[in-house]
Amino acid sequence: MAIRQRNGRWEIDISPRAGQKRQRIAFKGTEAEARILEREIRKKLGRPVGGKETINGLVDDYLQYVKNNQADKTFRDKKRMFFSNLLAFFGPMYPDLISTQTIERYKTRRLAKSGPKNRQINLEIMTLSALIKWAWDQGFCSEPLVRSRSLPYRRPLPSYLTREEFQTFREALNPVMRVMFTFMALGGLRRNEVTHLRWADINLAAGSVLVHGKGNRQRIVPLTATLVALLKDLPRKPDRKDPSRKSEWVFPSRITGDPLVDIRRAIEWAKKKTGIEKRITPHMFRHSFATHLLEKGTNLRTIQDLLGHRQVTTTEIYTHVAQATARLAIDGLDEDVTKTA
Numbered sequence: 149m150a151i152r153q154r155n156g157r158w159e160i161d162i163s164p165r166a167g168q169k170r171q172r173i174a175f176k177g178t179e180a181e182a183r184i185l186e187r188e189i190r191k192k193l194g195r196p197v198g199g200k201e202t203i204n205g206l207v208d209d210y211l212q213y214v215k216n217n218q219a220d221k222t223f224r225d226k227k228r229m230f231f232s233n234l235l236a237f238f239g240p241m242y243p244d245l246i247s248t249q250t251i252e253r254y255k256t257r258r259l260a261k262s263g264p265k266n267r268q269i270n271l272e273i274m275t276l277s278a279l280i281k282w283a284w285d286q287g288f289c290s291e292p293l294v295r296s297r298s299l300p301y302r303r304p305l306p307s308y309l310t311r312e313e314f315q316t317f318r319e320a321l322n323p324v325m326r327v328m329f330t331f332m333a334l335g336g337l338r339r340n341e342v343t344h345l346r347w348a349d350i351n352l353a354a355g356s357v358l359v360h361g362k363g364n365r366q367r368i369v370p371l372t373a374t375l376v377a378l379l380k381d382l383p384r385k386p387d388r389k390d391p392s393r394k395s396e397w398v399f400p401s402r403i404t405g406d407p408l409v410d411i412r413r414a415i416e417w418a419k420k421k422t423g424i425e426k427r428i429t430p431h432m433f434r435h436s437f438a439t440h441l442l443e444k445g446t447n448l449r450t451i452q453d454l455l456g457h458r459q460v461t462t463t464e465i466y467t468h469v470a471q472a473t474a475r476l477a478i479d480g481l482d483e484d485v486t487k488t489a
Contacts, residue, residue, distance in 0.1 A: 158182035243289035332433035
Protein backbone atom coordinates (compact mmCIF):
# COMPACT_ATOMS: atom_id res chain seq x y z
CA MET A 149 0.00 0.00 0.00
CA ALA A 150 1.37 3.43 -0.90
CA ILE A 151 0.39 7.03 -1.55
CA ARG A 152 1.39 8.88 -4.68
CA GLN A 153 0.28 12.02 -6.48
CA ARG A 154 -1.13 11.65 -9.96
CA ASN A 155 -2.84 14.27 -12.15
CA GLY A 156 -3.07 16.70 -9.25
CA ARG A 157 -4.77 14.19 -6.91
CA TRP A 158 -3.49 11.92 -4.21
CA GLU A 159 -3.92 8.24 -4.97
CA ILE A 160 -3.91 5.38 -2.46
CA ASP A 161 -2.53 2.24 -4.06
CA ILE A 162 -3.72 -0.92 -2.26
CA SER A 163 -1.50 -3.83 -3.26
CA PRO A 164 -3.28 -7.18 -3.59
CA ARG A 165 -3.01 -10.28 -1.49
CA ALA A 166 -3.53 -13.73 -2.89
CA GLY A 167 -6.92 -13.88 -4.58
CA GLN A 168 -7.50 -10.12 -4.35
CA LYS A 169 -7.63 -7.49 -7.07
CA ARG A 170 -5.34 -4.45 -6.97
CA GLN A 171 -7.19 -1.23 -6.07
CA ARG A 172 -6.43 2.45 -6.48
CA ILE A 173 -8.45 5.04 -4.59
CA ALA A 174 -8.33 8.59 -5.96
CA PHE A 175 -8.54 11.13 -3.14
CA LYS A 176 -9.54 14.81 -3.30
CA GLY A 177 -7.77 16.49 -0.42
CA THR A 178 -4.41 17.19 1.15
CA GLU A 179 -1.53 14.75 1.54
CA ALA A 180 -2.10 14.71 5.29
CA GLU A 181 -5.75 13.71 4.81
CA ALA A 182 -4.73 11.03 2.32
CA ARG A 183 -2.25 9.59 4.83
CA ILE A 184 -4.92 9.44 7.52
CA LEU A 185 -7.25 7.56 5.15
CA GLU A 186 -4.45 5.17 4.21
CA ARG A 187 -3.85 4.36 7.88
CA GLU A 188 -7.54 3.69 8.43
CA ILE A 189 -7.56 1.29 5.47
CA ARG A 190 -4.41 -0.43 6.80
CA LYS A 191 -6.03 -0.97 10.21
CA LYS A 192 -9.24 -2.36 8.67
CA LEU A 193 -7.21 -4.76 6.52
CA GLY A 194 -5.18 -5.84 9.57
CA ARG A 195 -1.93 -4.60 8.10
CA PRO A 196 0.88 -2.79 9.98
CA VAL A 197 0.23 0.91 10.37
CA GLY A 198 3.63 1.52 8.98
CA GLY A 199 7.44 1.96 8.80
CA LYS A 200 8.62 5.47 9.51
CA GLU A 201 5.53 6.32 11.54
CA THR A 202 6.81 4.73 14.75
CA ILE A 203 7.88 7.16 17.48
CA ASN A 204 11.51 6.38 16.57
CA GLY A 205 10.80 7.30 12.97
CA LEU A 206 9.01 10.53 13.83
CA VAL A 207 11.21 11.96 16.58
CA ASP A 208 13.89 13.60 14.40
CA ASP A 209 11.37 15.45 12.24
CA TYR A 210 9.41 16.51 15.32
CA LEU A 211 12.52 17.83 17.09
CA GLN A 212 13.43 19.78 13.97
CA TYR A 213 9.96 21.34 14.09
CA VAL A 214 10.50 22.21 17.78
CA LYS A 215 13.91 23.71 17.00
CA ASN A 216 12.42 25.88 14.25
CA ASN A 217 9.33 27.05 16.13
CA GLN A 218 9.95 26.91 19.88
CA ALA A 219 12.47 28.25 22.39
CA ASP A 220 16.01 26.83 22.52
CA LYS A 221 15.46 25.61 26.08
CA THR A 222 12.24 23.84 25.05
CA PHE A 223 14.15 22.08 22.26
CA ARG A 224 16.93 20.99 24.62
CA ASP A 225 14.49 19.78 27.28
CA LYS A 226 12.36 17.79 24.83
CA LYS A 227 15.39 16.24 23.16
CA ARG A 228 16.76 15.20 26.56
CA MET A 229 13.43 13.63 27.60
CA PHE A 230 13.11 11.65 24.39
CA PHE A 231 16.64 10.26 24.37
CA SER A 232 16.94 9.66 28.10
CA ASN A 233 13.64 7.87 28.75
CA LEU A 234 10.81 8.09 26.20
CA LEU A 235 12.40 6.39 23.19
CA ALA A 236 13.63 3.43 25.22
CA PHE A 237 9.99 2.56 25.95
CA PHE A 238 7.81 4.12 23.23
CA GLY A 239 10.33 4.22 20.36
CA PRO A 240 9.22 1.09 18.43
CA MET A 241 5.50 1.82 18.94
CA TYR A 242 3.04 3.30 16.46
CA PRO A 243 1.22 6.40 17.80
CA ASP A 244 -2.24 5.02 17.03
CA LEU A 245 -1.56 1.92 19.13
CA ILE A 246 -0.41 3.68 22.32
CA SER A 247 -3.21 3.13 24.82
CA THR A 248 -3.96 4.37 28.34
CA GLN A 249 -2.67 1.02 29.63
CA THR A 250 0.61 1.56 27.74
CA ILE A 251 1.09 4.96 29.36
CA GLU A 252 0.34 3.51 32.83
CA ARG A 253 2.99 0.82 32.27
CA TYR A 254 5.48 3.56 31.40
CA LYS A 255 4.64 5.46 34.60
CA THR A 256 5.09 2.28 36.64
CA ARG A 257 8.51 1.64 35.09
CA ARG A 258 9.66 5.24 35.66
CA LEU A 259 8.41 5.29 39.25
CA ALA A 260 10.46 2.18 39.97
CA LYS A 261 13.66 4.10 39.17
CA SER A 262 15.43 6.54 41.44
CA GLY A 263 15.63 10.22 40.62
CA PRO A 264 12.93 12.70 39.48
CA LYS A 265 9.43 11.44 40.05
CA ASN A 266 5.91 12.68 39.45
CA ARG A 267 6.51 16.10 37.91
CA GLN A 268 9.24 14.84 35.56
CA ILE A 269 7.12 11.88 34.44
CA ASN A 270 4.15 14.20 33.78
CA LEU A 271 6.40 16.41 31.64
CA GLU A 272 7.61 13.37 29.67
CA ILE A 273 4.03 12.26 28.92
CA MET A 274 3.17 15.82 27.86
CA THR A 275 6.18 15.80 25.52
CA LEU A 276 5.12 12.49 23.99
CA SER A 277 1.59 13.86 23.59
CA ALA A 278 2.96 16.96 21.82
CA LEU A 279 4.86 14.77 19.33
CA ILE A 280 1.76 12.68 18.58
CA LYS A 281 -0.41 15.77 18.16
CA TRP A 282 2.17 17.12 15.68
CA ALA A 283 2.15 13.74 13.89
CA TRP A 284 -1.66 13.88 13.75
CA ASP A 285 -1.54 17.40 12.26
CA GLN A 286 0.96 16.13 9.67
CA GLY A 287 -1.15 13.09 8.81
CA PHE A 288 1.22 10.47 10.23
CA CYS A 289 -1.39 9.04 12.61
CA SER A 290 -5.17 9.04 12.83
CA GLU A 291 -5.72 10.57 16.28
CA PRO A 292 -3.92 12.42 19.12
CA LEU A 293 -2.64 10.60 22.18
CA VAL A 294 -5.30 9.27 24.52
CA ARG A 295 -5.78 11.30 27.69
CA SER A 296 -4.39 9.91 30.93
CA ARG A 297 -4.49 11.05 34.53
CA SER A 298 -1.43 13.04 35.61
CA LEU A 299 0.52 11.82 38.60
CA PRO A 300 -0.18 13.92 41.72
CA TYR A 301 2.20 16.82 42.14
CA ARG A 302 2.06 19.89 44.34
CA ARG A 303 4.09 22.77 43.01
CA PRO A 304 6.33 24.27 45.72
CA LEU A 305 5.84 27.91 46.61
CA PRO A 306 8.30 30.11 44.69
CA SER A 307 11.13 31.67 46.67
CA TYR A 308 11.79 35.38 46.40
CA LEU A 309 14.10 38.09 47.69
CA THR A 310 12.99 40.70 50.17
CA ARG A 311 13.51 44.33 49.17
CA GLU A 312 16.45 44.54 51.57
CA GLU A 313 18.06 41.36 50.17
CA PHE A 314 17.68 42.58 46.61
CA GLN A 315 19.19 45.98 47.41
CA THR A 316 22.21 44.34 49.08
CA PHE A 317 22.61 41.91 46.16
CA ARG A 318 22.21 44.65 43.56
CA GLU A 319 24.92 46.86 45.03
CA ALA A 320 27.46 44.04 44.71
CA LEU A 321 27.01 43.73 40.92
CA ASN A 322 28.98 45.47 38.18
CA PRO A 323 27.07 48.24 36.35
CA VAL A 324 25.87 46.08 33.43
CA MET A 325 24.71 43.20 35.61
CA ARG A 326 23.05 45.70 37.94
CA VAL A 327 20.86 46.91 35.06
CA MET A 328 20.05 43.35 33.96
CA PHE A 329 18.96 42.08 37.37
CA THR A 330 17.06 45.30 38.07
CA PHE A 331 15.20 44.65 34.82
CA MET A 332 14.13 41.23 36.12
CA ALA A 333 13.19 42.56 39.56
CA LEU A 334 11.34 45.69 38.40
CA GLY A 335 9.98 44.34 35.10
CA GLY A 336 9.31 40.68 35.86
CA LEU A 337 11.25 39.45 32.83
CA ARG A 338 12.42 35.87 32.45
CA ARG A 339 16.13 35.23 32.02
CA ASN A 340 15.88 34.58 28.27
CA GLU A 341 13.63 37.60 27.82
CA VAL A 342 16.13 39.96 29.41
CA THR A 343 19.26 38.46 27.83
CA HIS A 344 17.65 38.73 24.37
CA LEU A 345 16.49 42.32 24.74
CA ARG A 346 17.21 44.51 21.72
CA TRP A 347 17.61 48.27 21.84
CA ALA A 348 14.89 48.42 19.20
CA ASP A 349 12.48 46.90 21.75
CA ILE A 350 13.01 49.72 24.25
CA ASN A 351 11.12 53.02 24.05
CA LEU A 352 12.70 55.32 26.63
CA ALA A 353 10.47 58.24 25.66
CA ALA A 354 7.31 56.21 26.31
CA GLY A 355 8.88 54.39 29.24
CA SER A 356 8.09 50.88 27.95
CA VAL A 357 9.70 47.74 26.57
CA LEU A 358 8.39 45.20 24.06
CA VAL A 359 9.09 41.76 25.53
CA HIS A 360 9.32 38.65 23.34
CA GLY A 361 8.10 35.86 25.62
CA LYS A 362 7.37 32.15 25.50
CA GLY A 363 5.69 30.77 22.40
CA ASN A 364 6.59 33.94 20.45
CA ARG A 365 4.00 35.85 22.50
CA GLN A 366 4.70 39.54 22.92
CA ARG A 367 3.75 41.91 25.71
CA ILE A 368 4.49 45.53 26.59
CA VAL A 369 5.88 46.16 30.08
CA PRO A 370 6.15 49.68 31.55
CA LEU A 371 9.59 50.83 32.65
CA THR A 372 10.04 52.30 36.10
CA ALA A 373 11.83 55.64 36.48
CA THR A 374 14.81 53.72 37.93
CA LEU A 375 15.04 51.49 34.85
CA VAL A 376 14.75 54.43 32.46
CA ALA A 377 17.60 56.20 34.25
CA LEU A 378 19.79 53.08 34.28
CA LEU A 379 19.20 52.42 30.58
CA LYS A 380 20.03 56.00 29.65
CA ASP A 381 23.36 55.64 31.43
CA LEU A 382 24.10 52.20 29.96
CA PRO A 383 26.59 52.57 27.08
CA ARG A 384 25.60 50.91 23.84
CA LYS A 385 28.44 48.57 22.92
CA PRO A 386 29.86 48.20 19.40
CA ASP A 387 28.98 45.13 17.37
CA ARG A 388 31.91 42.70 17.53
CA LYS A 389 31.19 41.47 14.00
CA ASP A 390 31.02 45.00 12.62
CA PRO A 391 32.73 47.53 14.94
CA SER A 392 31.48 50.43 12.81
CA ARG A 393 27.95 49.69 14.10
CA LYS A 394 26.43 49.48 17.54
CA SER A 395 25.24 46.12 18.88
CA GLU A 396 21.52 45.44 18.57
CA TRP A 397 21.60 43.64 21.94
CA VAL A 398 21.21 45.50 25.22
CA PHE A 399 23.32 42.91 27.05
CA PRO A 400 25.77 41.38 24.53
CA SER A 401 28.49 38.92 25.52
CA ARG A 402 31.93 40.50 25.70
CA ILE A 403 33.38 37.41 24.04
CA THR A 404 30.96 36.56 21.22
CA GLY A 405 28.84 39.69 20.84
CA ASP A 406 25.75 37.46 20.88
CA PRO A 407 23.14 37.59 23.68
CA LEU A 408 24.64 36.87 27.08
CA VAL A 409 24.08 33.27 28.17
CA ASP A 410 25.82 32.67 31.49
CA ILE A 411 24.58 35.00 34.23
CA ARG A 412 24.97 32.58 37.12
CA ARG A 413 28.58 33.62 37.65
CA ALA A 414 27.38 37.13 38.43
CA ILE A 415 24.95 35.68 40.98
CA GLU A 416 27.61 33.59 42.71
CA TRP A 417 30.04 36.53 42.76
CA ALA A 418 27.48 38.84 44.35
CA LYS A 419 26.48 36.19 46.92
CA LYS A 420 30.11 35.65 47.90
CA LYS A 421 30.73 39.38 48.14
CA THR A 422 27.65 40.06 50.29
CA GLY A 423 27.62 36.85 52.33
CA ILE A 424 24.06 35.97 51.26
CA GLU A 425 23.56 32.24 51.85
CA LYS A 426 20.07 31.90 50.37
CA ARG A 427 19.94 30.00 47.07
CA ILE A 428 19.41 32.58 44.33
CA THR A 429 18.26 31.78 40.79
CA PRO A 430 17.52 34.13 37.87
CA HIS A 431 13.81 33.27 38.09
CA MET A 432 13.73 34.36 41.74
CA PHE A 433 13.79 38.01 40.64
CA ARG A 434 10.64 37.46 38.58
CA HIS A 435 9.03 35.85 41.63
CA SER A 436 10.07 38.85 43.71
CA PHE A 437 8.49 41.22 41.17
CA ALA A 438 5.14 39.40 41.28
CA THR A 439 5.11 38.95 45.05
CA HIS A 440 5.91 42.60 45.76
CA LEU A 441 3.16 43.74 43.36
CA LEU A 442 0.67 41.49 45.10
CA GLU A 443 1.71 42.81 48.51
CA LYS A 444 1.06 46.33 47.23
CA GLY A 445 -2.52 45.36 46.31
CA THR A 446 -2.13 44.93 42.52
CA ASN A 447 -4.88 42.71 41.11
CA LEU A 448 -4.05 39.28 39.69
CA ARG A 449 -5.15 40.09 36.15
CA THR A 450 -2.68 42.97 35.91
CA ILE A 451 0.13 40.81 37.30
CA GLN A 452 -0.80 38.07 34.81
CA ASP A 453 -0.49 40.52 31.91
CA LEU A 454 2.84 41.89 33.16
CA LEU A 455 4.31 38.40 33.58
CA GLY A 456 2.94 37.14 30.27
CA HIS A 457 1.17 34.15 31.80
CA ARG A 458 -1.32 32.50 29.45
CA GLN A 459 -3.51 31.29 32.33
CA VAL A 460 -4.36 33.25 35.48
CA THR A 461 -4.07 29.99 37.43
CA THR A 462 -0.31 30.20 36.90
CA THR A 463 -0.29 33.65 38.51
CA GLU A 464 -2.39 32.51 41.46
CA ILE A 465 0.62 30.74 42.98
CA TYR A 466 1.77 34.15 44.22
CA THR A 467 -1.34 34.57 46.35
CA HIS A 468 -0.10 31.61 48.38
CA VAL A 469 3.32 33.25 48.73
CA ALA A 470 1.70 36.45 49.98
CA GLN A 471 -0.45 34.45 52.41
CA ALA A 472 2.63 32.66 53.73
CA THR A 473 4.37 36.01 54.21
CA ALA A 474 1.32 37.39 56.00
CA ARG A 475 1.27 34.34 58.28
CA LEU A 476 4.89 34.92 59.28
CA ALA A 477 4.13 38.57 60.01
CA ILE A 478 1.09 37.66 62.15
CA ASP A 479 3.03 34.98 64.01
CA GLY A 480 5.74 37.53 64.73
CA LEU A 481 3.14 39.97 66.04
CA ASP A 482 1.69 37.22 68.23
CA GLU A 483 5.10 36.56 69.77
CA ASP A 484 5.65 40.28 70.43
CA VAL A 485 2.27 40.61 72.14
CA THR A 486 2.69 37.53 74.33
CA LYS A 487 6.15 38.66 75.43
CA THR A 488 4.78 41.96 76.70
CA ALA A 489 1.62 40.48 78.22
